[in-house]
Amino acid sequence: MTTFEKTDDSVVVIIGSGAGGGTLANELAQKGIKSVVLEAGKRLDTSDMENDEWTMFQKISWLDKRHSAGGWHGAVNHPNLPAWIVKGYGGSTVHWAGVALRFKEWEFKTRSTYGAVEGANVEDWPVSLEEMTPWYEKAELKMGVTGKTTGMPHLPWNNGFRVLAEGCRRTGRTDYNSGPMAINSVERDDRPACQQIGFCMQGCAIGAKWSTMVSELPRAEDTGLCEVRTDAMALKIEHDETGKVTGVLYADSEGNQHLQKARIVCVAGNSIESPRLLLNSASSMYPDGLANSSGQVGKNYMCHTSTGIYAVMPEKVHMFRGTSVAGVVGDDVKHDPARGFNGGYYLEFLSLGLPFMAAFLEPGNTGWGRSFSRAMEQYDRMSGVWALGEDLAQEQNAITLHGSEVDQHGLPVPIVAKTPHNNDHAMTAHMVESTSQIYDSVGATDIYELPPYPASHNMGTNRMHADAGKGVVNGFGQSHDIDNLFVSDGSQFTSSGACNPTLTIVALAIRQAEYIAQEMTARNI
């Protein structure tokens, strides 16, 4: 395995090995560009993936100290788990379910489409769907997304999705299918076809689901041009007197600190750690943190307006059999102000195992008793969805640093504040109503509404904007303030869109790699 000297200042240092960082590392490597990936967690492979919800939660989750804050229920019920993301080789692509949807055209132009929204901080992206389309196609080919780009058929329909789909048919919906998913329905790209194992979000045990763990990172390492350094927690990005970044200080598993020199630094630690690192890198030259002349670092934290909705059917469903997110309903992905809210939402069939159903049916101290237990006895007759829709950016929703409490590395712990906008309440009510209609049409006897899970879709805290005063990075994820500092993860997002963010993160990373190569060749960075 290739290793680079810590004094080698010709490498690109990438912080994080997930959808953004892992993809970027491989894209750069394929272009002959050297990189060191600093991954805070440990090395993982498919042999680590067990079909057990809590075992895998303990094994792969990011469990370093964090505080939930703001007006969402998690500030009470999930006080130290604001987000459900991964610490390990492959980042949160180990956990993602594989849904690979593109943004809609208007979702890149939310300010132009919605106008100014009171209490929100809605802006347009500096890129359009037209500009992104070829990059989406590259991402779909790379990841193996079922659908027309690859010609790979969507997955077979499992029990739980068949119930949802029949409800969609009976209620006049037309946009429902078992894809697009970045899960092989046939053997492709040295990865096997899905065996309907379930436990997609506990890490695919056979590698049928695309992740940087099985795909991008090993391929990057195989080139000899990429070193993935695990158990390497980035502490601070350093810069020189001209303001250019020069390297990254990190801690190894024993807590020893090292400085890895760099020509370029790309931050891809997900939307909590990425702004946290920029804020923790404050210096006399950049007292508010790196890349923060706009004051937007850490602001505009978005995580999708969401709710879980489970229906009890008259007969057995056994929803846990097969792909965890087995189908997607897109009929409500539209901007229709007559509905009383901005933006659209998806309904995605999502199975939970018995342990997680019992933990999330009614999270917090109150989830017990006769009604609860009665609901759990209906588990094998349930089908349900995770409804997710556009979450409007708000400055008050933010990642900030605790004033006194520090983590095991001595860094201030992050506070993750999230308060729903009225738009979220109106949209959530609509989600529940739509889903109830769908399941009622197939004979549902009970509908259970679950409050939002700790977020796996975290976005917006280093957002793109054409105007350096309103965003942290430009349309290529390059910091407005520091030319050789990039943001490469979902924290770049200007708006959340309704869809799962991974495909867009990967498409942006492929595009960013092209831009970095071009700028390196031109000696601009």
Next chain:
Amino acid sequence: MTIRFHRLKTSKKDHLGVSRRMFLMTTAMAGVTTGTMLGNRAFAAPLDAGQDATLLRMIQDIYPHPDLLEVSHYQAIAEAVISNAESDAAAARDLREGLARIDAQADSLFGTPYTGIEDPDAREGVLRAFQHDGFFQGVRWTAYFAIYNNADVWPLFGYGGSSVEYGGYIDRGFSDITFVPEGPSLEERMAQVQG
């Protein structure tokens, strides 16, 4: 935050009957044979006399599954709670005092110890007053893991659990229900993505 239950139609099964049956069965046992069922453990420590029955009744009322679980399962959870308390003096005191407060609350409202309240909803109402207390949540989460995160119990709830060792659910009923139409065939799915 409480869950919103959207009851669409009347459910077939009435749990009152089975809960009452279980109540009678277990209080009888708690009164007569709890010591035997728990292996003649000496309850002087960490619990006070009679508190073992309160604890057992409490666990049954936290997650009542009289049709699915045997009383012995709840007994095992009670044992685990007691065993945890034995190694933690502060937790033992919290548990002992908490159970005493449950009985005191039951006595003030109904003039009987907790185990003497026949109406399961009334018992749940008594417990609700303590649900944010540490001792209560300690008992509750011990019960949660022993019931819902227990592979031996999963089949009783119709949950299949791990499948990778059996080759997944692809040949084990992932698409076997008959009350809704089948999904599209491979040929139909292929046709969708062509052209």
